[in-house]
Amino acid sequence: DVKVTQSSRYLVKRTGEKVFLECVQDMDHENMFWYRQDPGLGLRLIYFSYDVKMKEKGDIPEGYSVSREKKERFSLILESASTNQTSMYLCASSLMPSGSGEQFFGPGTRLTVL
Amino acid sequence: GEDVEQSLFLSVREGDSSVINCTYTDSSSTYLYWYKQEPGAGLQLLTYIFSNMDMKQDQRLTVLLNKKDKHLSLRIADTQTGDSAIYFCAEGRGSNYKLTFGKGTLLTVNP
Numbered sequence: 296d297v298k299v300t301q302s303s304r305y306l307v308k309r310t311g312e313k314v315f316l317e318c319v320q321d322m323d324h325e326n327m328f329w330y331r332q333d334p335g336l337g338l339r340l341i342y343f344s345y346d347v348k349m350k351e352k353g354d355i356p357e358g359y360s361v362s363r364e365k366k367e368r369f370s371l372i373l374e375s376a377s378t379n380q381t382s383m384y385l386c387a388s389s390l391m392p393s394g395s396g397e398q399f400f401g402p403g404t405r406l407t408v409l
Numbered sequence: 410g411e412d413v414e415q416s417l418f419l420s421v422r423e424g425d426s427s428v429i430n431c432t433y434t435d436s437s438s439t440y441l442y443w444y445k446q447e448p449g450a451g452l453q454l455l456t457y458i459f460s461n462m463d464m465k466q467d468q469r470l471t472v473l474l475n476k477k478d479k480h481l482s483l484r485i486a487d488t489q490t491g492d493s494a495i496y497f498c499a500e501g502r503g504s505n506y507k508l509t510f511g512k513g514t515l516l517t518v519n520p
Contacts, residue, residue: 400451
């Protein structure tokens with residue numbers, strides 16, 4: 296069975312802290328994605344990666360960075376957390392270039408920045 | 410533009426059919442998807458349709474695609490309380506299969 300796991304379900308951090316969100320997939324997928332989900336705004340793409348050490352900005356990359364040192368792991372980094380980064384963060388992966396391109400999602404991390 | 414539009418809310422009675430509608434803007438979309446999100450969980454793929462198809466049926470789910478109008482719908486037959494969730498429409502294009510999601514439709518099923 297396809298599996299995407301995220302390091303934490305709930306996280307509480309203080310303003311200014313450095314925050315790491317980890318995502319691991321066991322499907323040998325090339326593509327990995329980080330989204331944030333906010334009420335009324337749906338899913339917004341922060342960053343994605345189509346190969347190890349490769350990354351591309353999504354629609355809202357400001358305030359975030361990413362790291363992909365191994366194929367199965369994609370990390371989202373908040374260099375200095377701010378209250379407007381309080382959100383649900385969802386990681387996903389997909390196979391490229393073959394297949395129907397569907398993305399498989401992790402359970403999400405609900406981050407609260409105080 | 411690259412918007413995917415959906416109505417935000419739908420309320421039905423248990424046992425009725427639900428129809429969730431979606432419009433998209435990019436005629437070069439290759440695949441169109443429906444995802445379901447239950448409270449506090451990630452997104453789960455329900456079904457997808459290739460852009461050269463008009464219809465796809467999978468048990469209680471029927472997807473209709475009108476490419477001319479760029480309109481996609483998801484019909485859930487015999488809707489149950491366990492179908493209460495947020496449903497996202499998404500379109501995919503490009504070699505890296507970046508998806509564009511709608512804002513989601515909250516389906517409420519009343520007993």
